[in-house]
Amino acid sequence: MSTISTVTDIEEQDDIFSLSRRYASFLEHSREFREELYEMQGPEDIPYRTMSWNMAYCAMTAETVALGVLSLPSVFSTLGYVPGVVLVLSFGILSTYTGFNLGQFRLNHPEVCNFGDAGYVLKKRLGRFLCSTGLCLFLIFLVGAHCLAGSIAMETWTNNHFCRLLGAILFALIGFILSLPRTLRGVSYMSVVSILSICCALIFTGVALIIQRPTDTLFQSPKAFVTNVSFSSCLVSIMDVIFAYAGHLAFFNFIAEMRDPKEFSRALFGLQVTDITIYLLTGTIMYAFGGGHLTSPIISTLRFSTLRQIAYGLATPMIVIAGVIYAHVAAKFLFFRLVPSHYSSHFRRHTYLSWIIWSTLCAFIWCLGWLISEAIPFFNELLSLTASLYASQFTYGLSGVFWLFDHRGERRPLWMLLNIFIVILGLVIMILGVYSSIVEIILKRETTHSLGLFSC
Numbered sequence: 001m002s003t004i005s006t007v008t009d010i011e012e013q014d015d016i017f018s019l020s021r022r023y024a025s026f027l028e029h030s031r032e033f034r035e036e037l038y039e040m041q042g043p044e045d046i047p048y049r050t051m052s053w054n055m056a057y058c059a060m061t062a063e064t065v066a067l068g069v070l071s072l073p074s075v076f077s078t079l080g081y082v083p084g085v086v087l088v089l090s091f092g093i094l095s096t097y098t099g100f101n102l103g104q105f106r107l108n109h110p111e112v113c114n115f116g117d118a119g120y121v122l123k124k125r126l127g128r129f130l131c132s133t134g135l136c137l138f139l140i141f142l143v144g145a146h147c148l149a150g151s152i153a154m155e156t157w158t159n160n161h162f163c164r165l166l167g168a169i170l171f172a173l174i175g176f177i178l179s180l181p182r183t184l185r186g187v188s189y190m191s192v193v194s195i196l197s198i199c200c201a202l203i204f205t206g207v208a209l210i211i212q213r214p215t216d217t218l219f220q221s222p223k224a225f226v227t228n229v230s231f232s233s234c235l236v237s238i239m240d241v242i243f244a245y246a247g248h249l250a251f252f253n254f255i256a257e258m259r260d261p262k263e264f265s266r267a268l269f270g271l272q273v274t275d276i277t278i279y280l281l282t283g284t285i286m287y288a289f290g291g292g293h294l295t296s297p298i299i300s301t302l303r304f305s306t307l308r309q310i311a312y313g314l315a316t317p318m319i320v321i322a323g324v325i326y327a328h329v330a331a332k333f334l335f336f337r338l339v340p341s342h343y344s345s346h347f348r349r350h351t352y353l354s355w356i357i358w359s360t361l362c363a364f365i366w367c368l369g370w371l372i373s374e375a376i377p378f379f380n381e382l383l384s385l386t387a388s389l390y391a392s393q394f395t396y397g398l399s400g401v402f403w404l405f406d407h408r409g410e411r412r413p414l415w416m417l418l419n420i421f422i423v424i425l426g427l428v429i430m431i432l433g434v435y436s437s438i439v440e441i442i443l444k445r446e447t448t449h450s451l452g453l454f455s456c
Contacts, residue, residue, distance in 0.1 A: 048183055049256075053263035055188040056254050057270045059325065060247055062191035065198055065275050066322035067145055068244030070297035070315070071383055072279055075237040076287035077294035080225040084283050087241045092276040095245040098399035098422065099272070102251045103264045105402040113256040114333050115249065115394065122405055131398070132337070138249050138390035139330035143365060144372025145382050146323030147172050149297065152379065153312040153319060159305060168373050172366040175320055179327040179362040184257045187321075187328055194321035201315035202282055205299055208307045209289040222287050232443075235436030236384040240296070242395065242429060243387035244279055247271070249394040250329045296380040327369070331361040381441045388433020397426020 051059070076084035105118065112118050119131025150171025151164045181187060251268075255261045286298060295301045299311040335358060376382045400422035407415070 049259055050183065050185045051188060051254070051258045053258065053260070053266045055185060056258055056264065056267040058191040058195065059184060059188040060251070060254060060267055060271045061274055062194035062318070062322055063250055063325045064245065064247030064271060065195065065278055066318055067149055067297070067383065068240065068246065069198065069202065069275075069279060069282055070149075070299065071240040071380055072244060072283045073286040073290060073294045073298040073301075074296040074380065075240050076222075076283045077290070077292050078226060078229055078233055078237045080223045081284065081287065082224050083226075084287070085280065087238060088244075088276065088279045088283060091241050091245055092272060092279065094422070095248070095395055096269070096272040097418075098396055099248055099251060099268045100265065101399040101403050101419075102248060103255065103261075103268060105406060106252055106255045106261060106264070108406055110261070112252055114252050114336065115398070116333065116337065118252060118398075118402065122401065132333070134390060134393065135249060135333060136330060138386070138394060139326045139333075140365060140368045141372055141382075141386040141390065142246075142326040143175070143323050143330070143369030144376075145379075145386060146175065146319055146326070147366075147370050147373035148377060148379055148382060149319045150316075150323075151373065152297070152300070153316055156300075156305070156308050156312045164377070165374065168370050171320065171323075172370045175323045175327060175369075176362050176366045178320060178324045179331065179366070180359065181328075182358065184254065184328065184332075187325055190321045190324065194318045197315060197317035197321070199278075201299065201311050201318070202278070204307075204314055205302065205311050206282075206285055206289065208302050208304075208311065209286055212303055212307075213289050213291075222291060226292070232436040232439040235432050236380065236440050239384035239387040239429075239433045239437065240380065242391050242433075243383045245275070246387060246391035246395055248399070249390070250325065253329050253332065296383075323369070327362060327365045330365045331358060334361050376441065378441060378444045381437055381444060384433065384440070385437035388430055388437055392426045392429035392433060396429065397423050400426070 072084075072088070075087065079087075106112050109118070109121050112121060115135045116128050116132035119127035119129070121127070123130075147168045151167035154162050154167030154170065155164055178190065251264075254267070255264050258264060282298075286294065290298075290301055293301075299308055299315065302308045302311060338357075373382075376385065400419035403419040404416070404423070410416075
């Protein structure tokens with residue numbers, strides 16, 4: 001009897017140790033890099049690494065030149081010509097350098113496929129947790145901004161006869177459907193439509209401003225400097241410029257799906273030349289013909305409802321597709337981290353379970369984005385809050401940290417000082433930006449009574 005009892009105890013101990021080993025293996029999966037999931041291991045696997053640098057350029061441009069450009073004319077209107085041009089150029093040049101830093105960090109650490117992996121390189125599990133959490137929240141806020149822009153467009157089309165809440169739901173539903181393709185190559189084809197959409201909308205809006213100027217009784221002549229501006233309004237304008245360059249959060253994801261990651265710099269420099277040019281032309285020209293009372297988004301400045309409706313119609317593909325890119329990156333990241341190693345085939349192949357998980361993640365992200373759009377129904381302030389909380393770090397601060405990590409111990413004082421400055425700048429932007437955004441949101445809630453939470 002004692003022998004049987006001993007054997008039973010040994011078996012139970014083996015079971016316990018076996019379960020412990022399995023649990024330890026699962027925890028280890030959460031610490032390992034998952035870059036092997038992007039590799040094709042069979043003819044049925046999904047080909048992820050298929051993007052050329054041209055496709056990456058289109059996807060990056062569609063993701064970056066989106067809602068941010070619609071707020072830039074109001075920056076010039078608030079601050080004046082000189083500060084507007086200086087901000088667009090300085091942050092544009094700086095974001096080019098920080099984007100290059102991200103590309104070099106990825107080449108030095110080819111196992112990195114997203115910001116969560118980059119955080120693990122820096123500080124193991126704590127770094128991954130912080131970067132992963134920030135990345136997901138950043139993407140969800142961006143999806144929310146696109147839901148809000150969609151609801152504004154819907155209100156404009158129907159002359160405010162359509163419920164704003166339902167308009168955001170409709171755009172979220174369309175975005176969810178378009179987010180279902182599993183690879184960024186599929187999304188990159190839609191990116192071309194997004195780029196054409198925003199360019200046509202901006203050109204049309206500029207022409208419309210020229211047409212309405214002779215009859216615009218509210219026109220205020222453009223100024224080199226605007227002095228009568230509050231501190232919080234000034235900071236919100238700076239945050240709008242930062243938001244316009246907030247595409248860096250998806251750079252690691254784009255590189256991970258490129259055929260040759262070394263060609264990322266081509267796509268990056270093409271993107272930066274494009275967005276700086278568009279931002280300068282949009283801000284200066286529209287300020288010249290729109291004067292000092294431009295609103296954000298700029299399309300809402302048009303006084304004739306028919307012109308606003310046409311402009312929003314032209315911008316709608318961009319509003320949807322850029323939001324789709326953000327939702328896709330968020331869903332890919334969550335899928336990438338949540339699928340255990342022994343179920344990795346579901347990440348690489350089209351299976352029923354993989355499609356259920358993927359569809360659920362896409363729906364979850366768009367639902368959260370819709371909630372954000374209803375909680376903060378003020379376009380300019382939502383962009384400012386998003387830029388200060390997240391773009392301050394993902395576009396600027398973390399880039400400096402990555403450079404300092406890769407070049408620790410080297411004697412390169414000028415480059416070291418530059419990257420320390422970038423890290424400090426990111427922290428200053430975050431603190432002051434959050435303060436100014438909250439002040440402006442509170443002010444808007446006190447002065448605007450037509451926008452209630454989760455109401456029409």
